[in-house]
Amino acid sequence: MEQNDKARILVAGSGPAGLIAALGFAEAGFAVTLAGPEVTSSDGRTTALMNPSLKVLERFGVLDELRPHAAPLKVMR
Structure with missing residues (x-):
């Protein structure tokens, strides 16, 4: 897509x-700047993404890169 030189976006939050x-x-x-704490695996949290979110990630072309680091959601407690 064409670069928009009139607006710059700051996204505050590095979660999903x-x-x-x-x-x-x-x-x-x-032009986007992402600001937030660095994500570490030591915090023990799990992120569950439902099908609509997975479709968005697929549309952006990043889902295939994420798949090796993911596991299917079997039980939600």
Whole structure:
């Protein structure tokens, strides 16, 4: 897409919602800055993405790169 030179986007938050928002704005041609804490695996949290979110990631062309680091959701407690 064409670069939009009139607007710059700051996405505050490096969790799943912030990352997907940053990808969407970048795909739309905006200059994006993502600000948030670095994500580490030591915090023990799990992120579950439902099918609509997976479709968005696939549309942005990043889902195949993420698949080796993911596991299917079997039980949600």
